Amino acid sequence: MSGTKVKNFLLNLYPELTRFQRFNQITATVIPTLTPRLKKIMRWGLPLVTILFVLLLGTAIGSWLLGLFFPEKITPTPIEFIAPTVTPSYQSPFLPLKRSIEEFNPALPDPLPPVFDDQISLEPLSE
Amino acid sequence: MKKLFLVIFAAIFIFSASVALAQTTTYLSDYNFQLDQYRQNYAEYTNFKKDYDDRPTLNNEQKAILSAKQTIISRELAWANFYLVLSESISKPGVTYPVINEATTDLTGIANYHFGQAGKAGNIATRADLTSFTQEELTVLASHRLPVTQSQVANKLAQLIKFQIDAKIAYDSLVPKLEAVKNEVVVKNGLDQVQTYSAQINGQIEALAKKTTDFNLDESNQNQFYATASEALRGIRSLQNRLVAVIIDLDTNYVRH
Numbered sequence: 001m002s003g004t005k006v007k008n009f010l011l012n013l014y015p016e017l018t019r020f021q022r023f024n025q026i027t028a029t030v031i032p033t034l035t036p037r038l039k040k041i042m043r044w045g046l047p048l049v050t051i052l053f054v055l056l057l058g059t060a061i062g063s064w065l066l067g068l069f070f071p072e073k074i075t076p077t078p079i080e081f082i083a084p085t086v087t088p089s090y091q092s093p094f095l096p097l098k099r100s101i102e103e104f105n106p107a108l109p110d111p112l113p114p115v116f117d118d119q120i121s122l123e124p125l126s127e
Numbered sequence: 128m129k130k131l132f133l134v135i136f137a138a139i140f141i142f143s144a145s146v147a148l149a150q151t152t153t154y155l156s157d158y159n160f161q162l163d164q165y166r167q168n169y170a171e172y173t174n175f176k177k178d179y180d181d182r183p184t185l186n187n188e189q190k191a192i193l194s195a196k197q198t199i200i201s202r203e204l205a206w207a208n209f210y211l212v213l214s215e216s217i218s219k220p221g222v223t224y225p226v227i228n229e230a231t232t233d234l235t236g237i238a239n240y241h242f243g244q245a246g247k248a249g250n251i252a253t254r255a256d257l258t259s260f261t262q263e264e265l266t267v268l269a270s271h272r273l274p275v276t277q278s279q280v281a282n283k284l285a286q287l288i289k290f291q292i293d294a295k296i297a298y299d300s301l302v303p304k305l306e307a308v309k310n311e312v313v314v315k316n317g318l319d320q321v322q323t324y325s326a327q328i329n330g331q332i333e334a335l336a337k338k339t340t341d342f343n344l345d346e347s348n349q350n351q352f353y354a355t356a357s358e359a360l361r362g363i364r365s366l367q368n369r370l371v372a373v374i375i376d377l378d379t380n381y382v383r384h
Contacts, residue, residue, distance in 0.1 A: 090384050092375045094297045101290050101367045106360035108353040109279040111216070114162060114209060116202045117169060118268055120195050121261045122179060122188065122254045 007031060154215055158208035164201035172198045188254060195257055199248040207241035210234045210275075217282045220289035226336045227288075230281035233274035240267065273344050280339040280356045284332060287360065290367050291328060297374050298325075304382045317377045324370035328363055335359045 007027045010017060017023045034042075119125055175191040214234035217227055244264065251257050298321055308314050335356060342352055 090379055092378045094371060094375050094378060097290065097293050097297065098368065098371045098375060101364060101371060104286060104290070104360075104364050106283065106357050106364055108283065108357045108360075109276075110282070111209070111213060113275070114205060116165065116206070117198075118265060119261060120172065120199055120202075121258045122176065122191055122195070123258045125258065125262060125265070 004031065154208050154211040158205060158212055161201050161205035161208055165198060165205050168194065168198040168201050192251065192254060192257055196248055196251045199251070199260070200245050203241045203245035203248060207238045207245065210238040210241070213278055213282060214238065217278065217285050220285045222285045222288045222292070224284065224288055224336065226277065226339055227281045227285050229340075230274070230278035234278050237271050237274065240271075272349070273342070276344070276349055276352065277339050277342060279353070280335065283356075283360050284336060284339070287332060287363050287367065290371075291325075291332070294367065294371055294374065295325070297371070297378075301374060301378055301382065305377060307383070308381050311381070314377065314381050317373050317381075320373050321370060321377075324366050324373070328366045328370065331359065331363045331366070335363070 172191070172194040175187070175194040179187040179191040211234070214231050217231050217234070248260060251260055302318075305314055305318070309318070338359075339356065
C-alpha cells in the first residue's frame with residue numbers, strides 16, 4: 001500500500017480531514033519518508049502487533065471476568081491450640097523388677113546343651 | 128596422700144570388675160569357639176572313618192584315629208566350657224541355697240573332668256586306646272546326667288530366689304513410708320496380699336527345690352521332669368508378678384512422693 005493510497009483511503013473515509021492543515025502537512029512529510037523497507041515492516045508488523053494486542057486484551061478481560069464468577073477465598077481462622085497440663089507422673093523404682101520377672105523364661109533346659117557324638121570309635125562299642 | 132589412696136582404690140576396683148566381666152565372656156566365647164572346632168573336626172572325622180570302613184588300611188586307620196582325637200579334644204573342651212557357662216549363670220544372682228550351692232560344686236567338678244579328658248585324649252594313639260577312652264567316657268557321662276538336670280533347675284531357681292530377695296527389700300523399704308495410711312482398708316489389704324503371696328512363693332520354691340534334690344533318673348523321665356519343673360517355675364513367676372504388682376500399686380498410689 002503506497003502512501004498516496006493511504007491518504008486517499010483516509011480522505012475517502014473522512015472528507016473533513018482536508019479541512020485540517022495539519023493533516024495535509026503530515027501526509028506531505030510522512031508519506032514520502034516511508035521507505036520500501038519501512039513499508040514492508042509496517043505491512044507485517046502492524047497486523048502482528050494488532051493480533052498480540054487483541055490476545056493480551058482478551059486475556060486481561062477473561063481473567064477479570066473469571067474473578068467475578070469465582071467465590072472469594074476464605075481462610076479459616078487458626079484453631080486455638082490448648083497445651084495439655086503437665087502432671088508429674090511417678091515412676092515406681094520397682095518397675096524394673098517387674099519387667100525382669102515378666103522376662104523370666106521358665107523353659108527347661110536353658111541353656112540348651114549341645115548335641116555331640118559321644119560314641120566316637122573305630123570299633124563297635126559294647127553296651 | 129589421700130589422692131594417691133583414691134587412685135589406687137579406683138584402679139583396683141576397675142581391675143577386679145574387668146576381670147570378673149572378662150571371665151564370664153571368656154567361658155561363653157571359649158564354648159562357641161570349641162563348638163565350631165568340634166563341628167569342623169567331626170565333619171573330617173566322618174569322612175576319614177568312612178574311608179577307613181571302606182578300605183581298612185593302616186594309613187586310613189591312622190588318619191581316622193588322628194581325626195577322632197582332634198574331635199574328642201574339641202568336644203571335651205566345649206563340654207567343659209558349657210558347664211562353666213551354666214555354673215556362672217547360677218552364681219550370677221549371688222544366691223545361697225542348698226540346691227544352688229550343690230549345683231555349682233557339681234558343675235565345677237564336671238567341667239574339670241572334661242578338661243582332664245581333653246588332656247587325656249591327647250594320648251590316644253591306637254584303635255584300642257580310642258575304644259577304651261570312649262567306653263570310659265560313656266560310663267561317666269551317664270553319671271553326669273542327674274547333676275546336670277538338677278543344675279538346670281537350680282539355674283532357674285537362683286533367678287527366682289533373687290527376684291524374691293529383691294521384692295523383700297522393696298517391701299521393707301515401703302512399709303515405713305505407709306505408716307500414715309496403714310489403717311486404710313485398701314493399704315491393709317495390699318500388705319496382707321504381699322504376705323500371702325510371699326508365703327505361697329516361698330512354699331513353691333521350697334517344694335521345687337526338694338523335688339529337684341529328690342529327683343531320680345532311674346525312676347523318672349528327664350523330659351517329663353523338665354516339663355513338670357517348667358510348669359512349677361511358670362506358677363512361681365506368675366505369683367511373683369502379682370506380688371510385685373501389689374508393691375508397685377502401694378508405692379505409686381499410697382506413698383506420699
